[in-house]
Amino acid sequence: MRxxxxxxxxxLREGISRLLNDHGFEVVAAVADGExxxxxxxxxxxxxxxxxxxxxxxxKDEGVRAALExxxxxxxxxxxxxxxxxxxxxxxxLLSDGRGxxxxxLKDRVxxxxxxxxxxxxxxxxxxxxxxxxxxxxxxxxxxxxLDELTPRERDVLALMAEGRTNVAxxxxxxxxxxxxxxxVSNIFMKLGLPxxxxxxxxxxxxxxxxxx
Numbered sequence: 278m279r280x281x282x283x284x285x286x287x288x289l290r291e292g293i294s295r296l297l298n299d300h301g302f303e304v305v306a307a308v309a310d311g312e313x314x315x316x317x318x319x320x321x322x323x324x325x326x327x328x329x330x331x332x333x334x335x336x337k338d339e340g341v342r343a344a345l346e347x348x349x350x351x352x353x354x355x356x357x358x359x360x361x362x363x364x365x366x367x368x369x370x371l372l373s374d375g376r377g378x379x380x381x382x383l384k385d386r387v388x389x390x391x392x393x394x395x396x397x398x399x400x401x402x403x404x405x406x407x408x409x410x411x412x413x414x415x416x417x418x419x420x421x422x423x424l425d426e427l428t429p430r431e432r433d434v435l436a437l438m439a440e441g442r443t444n445v446a447x448x449x450x451x452x453x454x455x456x457x458x459x460x461x462v463s464n465i466f467m468k469l470g471l472p473x474x475x476x477x478x479x480x481x482x483x484x485x486x487x488x489x490x
Contacts, residue, residue, distance in 0.1 A: 278301065278303065279321060279323045280297050280397070281307075281314065281317045281321060283307075283310070283313070283314035283329060283343065284307070284328075290309065296387070296390060305321045310339070312343075314343050325357065325397060327397065328343065328356055330358055331361075344371065348376075352376075353377075353378050354378065355378035355400045356400070357400045359384050379406075381411055383410060412436050431464055431465050433451060435465055437451070
């Protein structure tokens with residue numbers, strides 16, 4: 278599985294490259310800015326990309342802009358974005374096209390090697406991987422409407438869904454049966470007025486689209 282990395286900090290860029298190479302990925306390019314990232318994407322057409330939100334020259338949203346442009350050039354290109362802080366607008370923009378293959382993690386998660394590698398792999402396979410802190414903040418920003426009708430357990434299930442977890446993984450995390458999770462998921466969709474889907478990333482995107490209001 279071939280990967281392209283865009284990160285301006287040389288030490289972190291090299292660290293992520295080594296980490297992915299050590300876990301079965303082939304890092305075909307590791308660059309420091311958005312322009313070089315797009316050139317690498319055009320040249321290598323990778324299976325997954327890891328991109329910093331803030332890249333030179335402005336260190337504002339160049340990474341997000343480059344990620345969105347890359348997904349425009351190669352439809353559905355899997356991209357995992359790294360950010361120093363939770364920035365709700367950026368997460369929303371990445372999800373706006375309604376497709377999977379998107380991740381949004383805080384940079385601190387890179388140190389949690391297994392979780393980080395799993396997130397990259399999940400995104401590469403067309404799923405989603407949203408940072409638990411981002412999910413918590415997104416959920417916490419909506420205190421009214423249909424979301425308020427969810428039970429505490431349904432909110433727990435929704436949070437894990439938003440992280441990209443499967444029903445089996447949710448059941449293991451909450452120590453309940455898979456059947457119980459399926460029932461909670463059905464209730465969530467019913468209360469939010471969202472059609473169920475067999476594809477985890479699509480239902481997560483639908484939920485997050487609703488949350489963005």
